[in-house]
Amino acid sequence: MGINDGLVMLADALPGMNRIRAVQRALEQRVDPVYLEIGVSKGQAFQRISADVKIAVDPAFRLSPRTRELADAKGRETYYFETTSDAFFRNEAALLERHPVDVALIDGLHTYEQVVRDVEYTVRHLREDGVIFLHDCNPPFELAGRRADSWEDFIAEQKGPLVIGLWNGDVWKAIVHLRSTRPDLIVGVLKCDQGVGFVRKGTPDSMLPYTPDQVAALTYADLKADRRRLLNLRPPRYVDEFLSAGASRR
Numbered sequence: 303m304g305i306n307d308g309l310v311m312l313a314d315a316l317p318g319m320n321r322i323r324a325v326q327r328a329l330e331q332r333v334d335p336v337y338l339e340i341g342v343s344k345g346q347a348f349q350r351i352s353a354d355v356k357i358a359v360d361p362a363f364r365l366s367p368r369t370r371e372l373a374d375a376k377g378r379e380t381y382y383f384e385t386t387s388d389a390f391f392r393n394e395a396a397l398l399e400r401h402p403v404d405v406a407l408i409d410g411l412h413t414y415e416q417v418v419r420d421v422e423y424t425v426r427h428l429r430e431d432g433v434i435f436l437h438d439c440n441p442p443f444e445l446a447g448r449r450a451d452s453w454e455d456f457i458a459e460q461k462g463p464l465v466i467g468l469w470n471g472d473v474w475k476a477i478v479h480l481r482s483t484r485p486d487l488i489v490g491v492l493k494c495d496q497g498v499g500f501v502r503k504g505t506p507d508s509m510l511p512y513t514p515d516q517v518a519a520l521t522y523a524d525l526k527a528d529r530r531r532l533l534n535l536r537p538p539r540y541v542d543e544f545l546s547a548g549a550s551r552r
């Protein structure tokens with residue numbers, strides 16, 4: 303088990319809000335819901351989530367047979383697509399038309415442009431009252447928030463004897479981008495589990511003024527100086543308010 307796997311397992315075992323509990327809470331409020339997870343890896347989240355239809359997307363699943371059994375037992379229908387999220391959305395529109403998404407977790411490639419695409423594609427297939435959660439939106443230090451093209455590149459670029467196994471990438475910029483460009487989406491971040499982003503359809507209370515080029519030029523220092531405003535950072539308990547606002551639209 304790598305350092306990152308250990309950190310993730312520890313975080314998931316601690317009490318309090320995290321990406322898995324946020325997803326579970328959203329699903330519990332729905333009848334026969336459809337769940338989509340982009341970026342599944344070993345299935346730390348996917349094996350715990352109960353939904354009527356579960357859809358898993360990852361170009362390199364690391365699921366053991368036992369984990370897959372546990373994951374399958376928590377859904378009536380389970381689909382696995384061993385491909386990138388871009389290819390999945392390109393090729394599986396018919397499946398998503400049959401199964402509009404109630405709740406999604408976006409936790410695939412940790413680059414800002416990819417996360418924006420993952421959210422925008424998902425929104426097209428999201429129920430009117432559906433919700434999206436995103437992992438890794440609030441990096442705790444500069445190295446964790448460093449831009450890289452993949453997990454392997456992130457590790458390879460560390461030159462010192464101590465390798466940091468926590469990579470959030472610049473996912474946080476996807477939040478800033480969406481808050482600047484999408485007047486039709488409510489977007490923010492819960493302050494827990496390395497930042498759990500939340501998205502649903504609706505008119506936001508506030509937006510940000512940045513162009514995509516300005517978002518691309520932002521640095522970790524900008525985030526550190528102004529996290530609350532840039533991310534619309536909320537305490538973990540805000541998840542209930544967020545979900546009940548969505549429930550009133552049903």
Ligand SMILES: C[S@@+](CC[C@H](N)C(=O)[O-])C[C@H]1O[C@@H](n2cnc3c(N)ncnc32)[C@H](O)[C@@H]1O
Pocket residue numbers: 339340341342343344345346347348359360361362363385386387388409410411
């Ligand atoms: C942090 S792990 C996901 C962890 C999982 N969601 C959980 O909570 O247990 C990130 C995963 O994203 C996958 N990934 C990388 N590039 C991707 C892409 N373009 N589309 C979808 N998934 C991708 C990786 O293979 C990796 O398994």
